[in-house]
Amino acid sequence: MMYPPLYILRHGQTEWNAQLRIQGSLDSPLSDLGRAQAKQQHEILRSRDLSGYRAFCSPQGRAFHTASIALDGLCPRIDTDPRLVEIGVGAWEGLRRDQLGTDPHMDETEEGALDLYERAPGGEGFDALRNRCTAFLRDLTGPAVLVTHGITSRMLRLIVLDMETHEIADLPGGQGVVFHLSDGLQTKL
Template structure:
């Protein structure tokens, strides 16, 4: 069984605002993204994190978010490449609406989940699932995990014992924190 975890997605980046697929590439946090990380800090500051370790994706946008969200709350931020975002091969850096979709789609991340699965030269959901399952199997202590949109969903999917096909049913979001313990997930946000 996975120890208790808090899962955070990085704050909005310049490429998020432009509806670009980042994958393993990076772009800086926007002003809104930094504010979202501060909201996560407010949420976490109300929690007892004394026994929690912090593990973060090594990608810049996640590490910057972690440094804001956990300022004064954690002694150290450790990185683990297994928390990196899903690789999307040839589509990294492209705008979602430039991928030749046969039908119009909205610009929400949820509408684009299929793109992450079928990106040419990309990692795909099965490989991401294996990477996240390996990470969680090695997790021995309560942890705060700072990661990315698709990787966050996959981690939570595995902890909740759901099938890969259900990834689109899990909520996303920036500026929120997901608490998972004993097979239950709670979405924590400011004012909720």
């Protein structure tokens, strides 16, 4: 399926991101660095023509705060959609990665921790996340700017790029960046 052109942003760093704490449906305020990252996203986007683009955002505070900074003066309004929330991590919400009782030599990088989101007890899992992201994307009627979360951002991009779920770690992450997707191609701005 072809999707309209998209700009996809992950929220800026939060206090819990800095502590390697898993947020899921919980929330933590943006750190000073997170607010600076949102300003960086604003600088990236203000050089783009967003005429005709709608803005959608996760209703979670960290994403909405990022959107309010990154899209300030660029989009007439920001609509929230619950399908853009972060993947649910069940019993692991609010815990630091070193409290999970997993491998003590675990790769602490963002890419190394991706499988945690699939294994979280009582969590949503990648299949359910893919289903809700697909439903959101199918409802889009035109170009959009999406402000969401780390795992949800990757899943949205995975779907648009027609990749398999197991390839999620092949996509770059990052805060303070903007991904442009158009005609089946992704560009990191």
